Amino acid sequence: MCEYEAATAACAGRSSPAGKGQSRVTAPIETTGSAAEAQPEAVLSGTQGERIEGRSLGRIAWNRFKKDKVAVVGGVVVILLVLLAALARPIEHLFGLDPNQFHQDLIDPNTSLPKGGMGGMSASHPLGVEPKFGRDILTRILEGSWVSLVVAFGSTILSNVIGAVLGVVAGYYGGRVDTVISRLMDTFLAFPLLLFAISISATLQGGAFGLNGLPLHICVLIFVIGFFNWPYLGRIVRGQTLALREREFVDAARGMGARGPYILFRELLPNLVGPIIVYSTLLIPTNIIFEASLSFLGVGIQPPQSSWGGMLSQAVNFFEVDPQYMIVPGLAIFVTVLAFNLLGDGLRDALDPRSR
Amino acid sequence: MISYIIRRVIAAVILLLVVTAVTFCIFFLLPRLAGQTADQLAQQYIGKSPSAADVAAVKHNLGLDQPVYEQYWHFIKGIVTGADYHFGPTTLHCNAPCFGYSFKNHVAVWPELTQRLPVTASLAIGAAVIWLLSGVTIGVISALRPGSLFDRAFMGVALTGVSMPMFFTGQLALLLFTYQWPIFGRTYVPFTENPAQWANTLIPAWCSLALLYSAIYARLTRSGMLETMNEDFIRTARAKGLHERTVVGRHGLRAALTPIITVFGMDFGLLLGGAVITEKVFSLHGVGEYAVQGITDNDLPKVLGVTLLAAFFVVLFNLLVDLLYAAADPRVRLS
Numbered sequence: 001m002c003e004y005e006a007a008t009a010a011c012a013g014r015s016s017p018a019g020k021g022q023s024r025v026t027a028p029i030e031t032t033g034s035a036a037e038a039q040p041e042a043v044l045s046g047t048q049g050e051r052i053e054g055r056s057l058g059r060i061a062w063n064r065f066k067k068d069k070v071a072v073v074g075g076v077v078v079i080l081l082v083l084l085a086a087l088a089r090p091i092e093h094l095f096g097l098d099p100n101q102f103h104q105d106l107i108d109p110n111t112s113l114p115k116g117g118m119g120g121m122s123a124s125h126p127l128g129v130e131p132k133f134g135r136d137i138l139t140r141i142l143e144g145s146w147v148s149l150v151v152a153f154g155s156t157i158l159s160n161v162i163g164a165v166l167g168v169v170a171g172y173y174g175g176r177v178d179t180v181i182s183r184l185m186d187t188f189l190a191f192p193l194l195l196f197a198i199s200i201s202a203t204l205q206g207g208a209f210g211l212n213g214l215p216l217h218i219c220v221l222i223f224v225i226g227f228f229n230w231p232y233l234g235r236i237v238r239g240q241t242l243a244l245r246e247r248e249f250v251d252a253a254r255g256m257g258a259r260g261p262y263i264l265f266r267e268l269l270p271n272l273v274g275p276i277i278v279y280s281t282l283l284i285p286t287n288i289i290f291e292a293s294l295s296f297l298g299v300g301i302q303p304p305q306s307s308w309g310g311m312l313s314q315a316v317n318f319f320e321v322d323p324q325y326m327i328v329p330g331l332a333i334f335v336t337v338l339a340f341n342l343l344g345d346g347l348r349d350a351l352d353p354r355s356r
Numbered sequence: 357m358i359s360y361i362i363r364r365v366i367a368a369v370i371l372l373l374v375v376t377a378v379t380f381c382i383f384f385l386l387p388r389l390a391g392q393t394a395d396q397l398a399q400q401y402i403g404k405s406p407s408a409a410d411v412a413a414v415k416h417n418l419g420l421d422q423p424v425y426e427q428y429w430h431f432i433k434g435i436v437t438g439a440d441y442h443f444g445p446t447t448l449h450c451n452a453p454c455f456g457y458s459f460k461n462h463v464a465v466w467p468e469l470t471q472r473l474p475v476t477a478s479l480a481i482g483a484a485v486i487w488l489l490s491g492v493t494i495g496v497i498s499a500l501r502p503g504s505l506f507d508r509a510f511m512g513v514a515l516t517g518v519s520m521p522m523f524f525t526g527q528l529a530l531l532l533f534t535y536q537w538p539i540f541g542r543t544y545v546p547f548t549e550n551p552a553q554w555a556n557t558l559i560p561a562w563c564s565l566a567l568l569y570s571a572i573y574a575r576l577t578r579s580g581m582l583e584t585m586n587e588d589f590i591r592t593a594r595a596k597g598l599h600e601r602t603v604v605g606r607h608g609l610r611a612a613l614t615p616i617i618t619v620f621g622m623d624f625g626l627l628l629g630g631a632v633i634t635e636k637v638f639s640l641h642g643v644g645e646y647a648v649q650g651i652t653d654n655d656l657p658k659v660l661g662v663t664l665l666a667a668f669f670v671v672l673f674n675l676l677v678d679l680l681y682a683a684a685d686p687r688v689r690l691s
Binding site: 187189191193194195198202296297320341 | 371374375378379382383386387390391400515516518519520521522523524527528530531535622626629630632633636637647648650651652656659660662663666667670671674
């Protein structure tokens with residue numbers, strides 16, 4: 001495997017396309033005789049007429065990522081899911097779908113289960129209808145997708161901002177600043193996260209900051225999930241900063257008169273983009289499950305707004321007689337989370353081969 | 357050694373204070389900051405449609421009409437010495453440790469929590485045994501042969517495991533093993549009554565919970581082992597002719613297990629403070645289910661009590677792990 005530092009020299013010779021003899025390689029001074037006469041082209045003859053070119057770290061990572069079939073599949077699924085979630089509302093408008101429309105005619109009034117078995121699957125309701133009210137499951141899954149992804153992305157961004165800033169500050173300044181921030185991270189990691197999240201969501205349920213209804217629930221979820229998850233990234237950024245601050249380019253910036261904030265945000269953070277991207281990609285699935293858990297417990301997204309966790313919480317009452325209502329949202333969460341995990345694992349292997 | 361223990365205990369006490377302070381802020385300060393009046397907040401502690409007199413009584417009893425530091429003092433004092441609540445002529449006493457008082461049902465929270473703790477403990481201990489054994493074993497075998505069929509297969513399973521939310525795995529397990537093929541029972545039986553029945557009803561819950569955790573632990577163990585087995589001391593151990601089993605078991609695993617024990621202490625403490633989702637799915641009447649009940653009944657003191665209990669357990673198990681280190685690691689012991 002081509003490692004980071006050695007990449008351009010060793011790896012380029014192996015796999016990159018290179019033309020004949022454009023770059024002139026000079027023989028070492030000590031060489032004498034026929035070795036000194038040797039044409040540089042001869043050295044390159046093993047590369048089958050390919051051209052050597054320098055490659056950036058990003059390019060190397062991309063090439064490595066492309067070879068990882070599983071990760072690529074994960075990435076494609078993630079892109080599709082994000083597109084679907086972004087277009088959920090327009091699609092509903094376009095096809096005249098309403099996630100809250102009741103179809104009582106499809107429900108057996110005696111059992112409150114969908115008529116005809118199979119969870120009420122039909123051409124107009126490909127994934128069936130939910131028991132009791134007969135709302136279309138496919139539309140509700142679609143509607144739930146954007147809520148889930150908005151909360152997951154929002155909270156990931158929030159914890160990234162807090163984690164990256166505090167991590168880089170702790171790592172760069174060290175000393176007392178580092179002690180305080182590190183202790184803070186340890187304390188946050190010792191919090192009963194789920195219970196805190198439940199409590200905050202429950203106490204703010206009635207209304208907060210002048211918000212109400214769906215916007216309130218989304219904001220509370222983003223805040224609750226994002227605010228308590230930052231120490232994981234903070235630790236990673238801090239550790240990387242500790243190593244980076246001893247490097248020459250930081251000395252050079254300091255020598256040219258750059259001050260703390262400039263070095264932090266213009267010199268150090270750009271070098272930390274790799275790990276930040278990797279751990280964000282791995283944090284998103286965790287946050288998707290977190291959001292679904294809170295909605296499952298009844299403190300997240302509130303009905304009638306559909307959410308995957310909320311659907312599963314309804315399904316608890318029906319899973320024996322109508323398992324389909326439980327399996328469809330469950331699979332939706334599973335596929336989404338798995339895709340993000342595969343992508344994240346692939347990105348980590350591509351950007352940081354040592355962590356394998 | 358002694359000074360190390362004293363330092364850890366002091367740190368744990370401080371951590372406990374911080375966590376209770378944050379809990380207090382979540383329950384009493386944050387809603388006010390978010391724009392709720394004292395009356396609205398008091399209403400949340402009584403439940404739906406309370407009378408005006410009830411609201412006033414609760415507001416006064418919780419000290420919501422007083423400054424924040426007074427409220428916090430009452431809160432802490434209540435936990436340590438117990439508290440009295442006045443409703444007109446009647447006075448109700450909430451014995452120490454007063455983890456909250458449900459004004460809705462007029463019961464103290466603490467006795468109910470202790471009653472439910474055995475259920476949660478049964479769930480947590482059983483699951484922990486399964487996930488530690490399976491997770492660490494799979495992780496070690498995978499790390500010893502990275503890239504092998506075993507490694508790839510089990511890491512695939514582990515990835516699936518972490519991608520399944522508990523409330524989905526749990527319902528699937530219930531559907532398959534108590535309904536389709538009714539192998540296991542549904543209603544919880546205390547261990548003291550019938551141990552066999554106790555295990556029988558808990559196995560689906562244990563396994564669902566363990567699937568999630570063993571996936572995490574297998575991944576953790578694997579990466580830790582991979583790193584450790586490349587260390588110099590492993591090479592030294594091999595070079596001096598130790599049996600490979602000794603190298604892996606006594607040198608490699610020992611070093612790789614340290615971070616896993618840390619994580620385990622935290623996870624186990626958290627679970628004891630209420631496996632909220634698992635208990636809801638499997639209708640186990642444990643501590644976590646009590647919190648869920650508090651949410652659905654709009655009875656905040658229940659949620660408050662469970663949160664405090666969870667915080668307490670997390671701090672306690674952090675401390676235990678620290679002390680365990682002192683016993684296991686000579687570097688800590690001698691410092």
